Amino acid sequence: MIRKLLVANRGEIARRIFATCRALGVTTVAVHSDPDAGAPFVAEADLAVRLPGNTPAETYLRIDLVLDAARRAGADAVHPGYGFLAENADFAAAVTDAGLTWVGPPAKAIAAMGDKMAAKALLADAGVPMLPTWTEADQVTGFPVLVKAAAGGGGRGMRVVRDAAGLAEAVAGARREAAAAFGDGTVFIERYVERGRHVEVQIFGDTHGTVVALGVRDCSIQRRHQKIVEEAPGVLPPQVRERLHEAAVAAGRAVDYVGAGTVEFLLAPDGEVHFLEMNTRLQVEHPVTEAVTGWDLVRLQLLVAEGEPLPLTATPPADGHAIEVRLCAEDPAQGFRPATGTLHRFAIPGVTGEFIPTKGLRLDSGVVDGSAVSVHYDSMLAKLVAWAPTRAEAARALAGALARAELHGVATNRDLLVRVLRSREFGAAEADTSFLERHEEVFAPLLAADQLPLVALAAALAGAAGRRAAAPVLAGLPSGWRNVPAFPQVTRFAGPDGEIEVRYRLDRTGSLADWAVSPASASTGRDGSAAGGDAAPDVTVVEAAPDRVVLDVDGTRRAFRVHPVGSEVFVDGPDGAASLTELPRFPLPTAELAAGSLLAPLPGAVTRVHVEVGQRVTAGDLLLTLEAMKLEHPVLAPTDGVVAELPVPAGGQVDTGTVLAVVTEEDPR
Numbered sequence: 001m002i003r004k005l006l007v008a009n010r011g012e013i014a015r016r017i018f019a020t021c022r023a024l025g026v027t028t029v030a031v032h033s034d035p036d037a038g039a040p041f042v043a044e045a046d047l048a049v050r051l052p053g054n055t056p057a058e059t060y061l062r063i064d065l066v067l068d069a070a071r072r073a074g075a076d077a078v079h080p081g082y083g084f085l086a087e088n089a090d091f092a093a094a095v096t097d098a099g100l101t102w103v104g105p106p107a108k109a110i111a112a113m114g115d116k117m118a119a120k121a122l123l124a125d126a127g128v129p130m131l132p133t134w135t136e137a138d139q140v141t142g143f144p145v146l147v148k149a150a151a152g153g154g155g156r157g158m159r160v161v162r163d164a165a166g167l168a169e170a171v172a173g174a175r176r177e178a179a180a181a182f183g184d185g186t187v188f189i190e191r192y193v194e195r196g197r198h199v200e201v202q203i204f205g206d207t208h209g210t211v212v213a214l215g216v217r218d219c220s221i222q223r224r225h226q227k228i229v230e231e232a233p234g235v236l237p238p239q240v241r242e243r244l245h246e247a248a249v250a251a252g253r254a255v256d257y258v259g260a261g262t263v264e265f266l267l268a269p270d271g272e273v274h275f276l277e278m279n280t281r282l283q284v285e286h287p288v289t290e291a292v293t294g295w296d297l298v299r300l301q302l303l304v305a306e307g308e309p310l311p312l313t314a315t316p317p318a319d320g321h322a323i324e325v326r327l328c329a330e331d332p333a334q335g336f337r338p339a340t341g342t343l344h345r346f347a348i349p350g351v352t353g354e355f356i357p358t359k360g361l362r363l364d365s366g367v368v369d370g371s372a373v374s375v376h377y378d379s380m381l382a383k384l385v386a387w388a389p390t391r392a393e394a395a396r397a398l399a400g401a402l403a404r405a406e407l408h409g410v411a412t413n414r415d416l417l418v419r420v421l422r423s424r425e426f427g428a429a430e431a432d433t434s435f436l437e438r439h440e441e442v443f444a445p446l447l448a449a450d451q452l453p454l455v456a457l458a459a460a461l462a463g464a465a466g467r468r469a470a471a472p473v474l475a476g477l478p479s480g481w482r483n484v485p486a487f488p489q490v491t492r493f494a495g496p497d498g499e500i501e502v503r504y505r506l507d508r509t510g511s512l513a514d515w516a517v518s519p520a521s522a523s524t525g526r527d528g529s530a531a532g533g534d535a536a537p538d539v540t541v542v543e544a545a546p547d548r549v550v551l552d553v554d555g556t557r558r559a560f561r562v563h564p565v566g567s568e569v570f571v572d573g574p575d576g577a578a579s580l581t582e583l584p585r586f587p588l589p590t591a592e593l594a595a596g597s598l599l600a601p602l603p604g605a606v607t608r609v610h611v612e613v614g615q616r617v618t619a620g621d622l623l624l625t626l627e628a629m630k631l632e633h634p635v636l637a638p639t640d641g642v643v644a645e646l647p648v649p650a651g652g653q654v655d656t657g658t659v660l661a662v663v664t665e666e667d668p669r
Contacts, residue, residue, distance in 0.1 A: 009081025011366030201248035447576025604628025
């Protein structure tokens with residue numbers, strides 16, 4: 001029986017496993033890197049062991065350090081989580097060789113499925129349907145194709161190639177990214193199916209020969225080949241569902257599978273099923289299966305690892321519907337590049353449970369208020385899961401909770417997720433893997449441009465109220481009151497689309513006499529007209545406190561929650577959220593950047609420089625490649641010109657805002 005379990009992972013993964021351990025009375029052991037020393041998962045563990053270093057390669061991917069941590073903590077079992085060493089056969093073998101219980105499939109099964117080309121051959125012999133696949137670029141017989149990493153998943157190292165001209169560079173880029181993410185740059189190429197659906201079957205096996213399917217999940221909503229929305233059960237015809245169950249169980253039996261695993265398939269528009277890969281671990285999206293089956297999959301993992309038979313021998317019926325979204329630290333203004341920073345507030349309303357199966361709204365989060373989002377790890381902050389009796393109810397509840405969430409300090413993909421959940425195509429269960437490529441409208445922020453002036457007004461009123469509340473003298477005067485009321489109050493903000501100036505004037509009773517906001521996309525106010533000739537809204541201040549402003553806008557009350565942190569002001573309203581930065585009334589002079597400067601969007605390392613100083617480039621040319629948060633980020637020429645400066649060589653480390661290149665119109669030589 002397992003008594004003390006070390007979890008060889010971090011963040012929400014470790015917290016998820018700890019939650020089941022607490023329910024079962026199992027002592028928990030965390031391992032952590034230096035950046036994670038203050039993370040919630042470390043605080044929640046019964047014991048924690050430091051792995052000295054910062055990056056995954058220095059810490060969580062070091063088998064020797066993890067095993068030494070297990071020895072030092074007196075652990076009798078190791079759970080790999082999902083990610084890092086979870087699908088490393090050498091790690092599984094090393095754990096068992098050390099006399100510890102391994103909570104996962106046998107090393108032999110991991111090795112068989114870890115070599116994706118060998119896995120395809122093995123499972124094809126077992127009758128599992130396959131896509132045409134090649135190991136070398138010169139073997140490809142048709143396009144489009146998908147270049148994939150052989151040693152891992154999660155979208156790392158994937159490239160879609162539509163013609164022969166781009167294949168060599170795609171293979172080279174995929175190899176670099178796979179090597180950085182998994183320590184193995186091996187890739188292969190398979191036929192790419194347009195408008196396919198990504199579906200997968202959760203399987204479970206025990207040491208007594210039972211392999212059972214726990215249902216189908218649909219994970220078709222993807223960006224950069226990374227799943228962002230998952231649901232169970234997948235909306236499929238019964239015969240397709242049965243075919244998927246049979247193929248997945250056949251795959252598990254072919255490798256004598258034990259524990260939790262996921263067999264992934266591509267469902268073509270013609271209804272044909274094609275095997276993609278088998279993940280020999282628990283998946284990020286396992287909570288949706290837990291929600292509709294009622295089974296705690298981590299508990300089943302521990303029971304199977306202890307040698308117990310599975311308590312079920314057939315696919316359980318699905319109860320209701322569950323949808324999960326991956327909430328990530330990503331900046332929409334930067335093409336959804338990973339974002340870093342400090343989460344000043346992380347609050348999602350209506351959560352009924354965390355980390356273990358629950359009806360209603362479940363949150364699996366690796367962060368809390370004050371958490372630092374580091375450049376060293378991937379961008380996922382949390383998973384939010386909604387269960388409801390019907391799919392439509394689950395989607396509506398999940399979108400509503402996300403829209404009302406307070407996510408302050410780090411840019412996220414929240415607005416994108418809400419728009420996907422509320423889209424017609426998703427609601428009709430018609431989405432496929434190209435959904436985001438075909439629907440640019442879902443990338444728009446929830447807060448419409450014409451609503452930004454009201455948000456800015458609320459921020460200005462809240463700021464004035466905060467200063468009034470902190471005033472040591474004349475505290476009884478209304479916020480914003482002036483002895484000469486003819487002159488307005490003026491507050492300037494840096495907004496999502498540039499500088500915003502708010503001007504408002506209060507009469508002698510403290511009521512709003514007039515107001516104006518400019519230059520926003522719509523300049524609006526009681527003393528003028530909105531852009532386009534629309535009548536400006538009539539606004540009355542109902543309440544103005546440092547953290548809450550209520551405005552009556554043309555007879556409808558709108559409440560805004562305001563959270564100031566230093567000069568930053570986070571405003572959450574009924575139509576969306578915005579982050580503003582209050583600008584000083586008398587700004588200090590700052591050094592100007594050279595025209596044409598390209599800045600690093602986040603900390604990372606320059607992996608390759610593709611041009612040289614003096615070279616003429618055209619808009620869109622690749623200048624250099626930045627690696628950050630386990631992904632490659634191309635830096636492209638913004639315009640035609642000449643490369644004037646390349647201050648950072650290949651291998652150089654950079655911080656956010658570092659000048660990477662300067663492209664000018666004139667040849668510097």
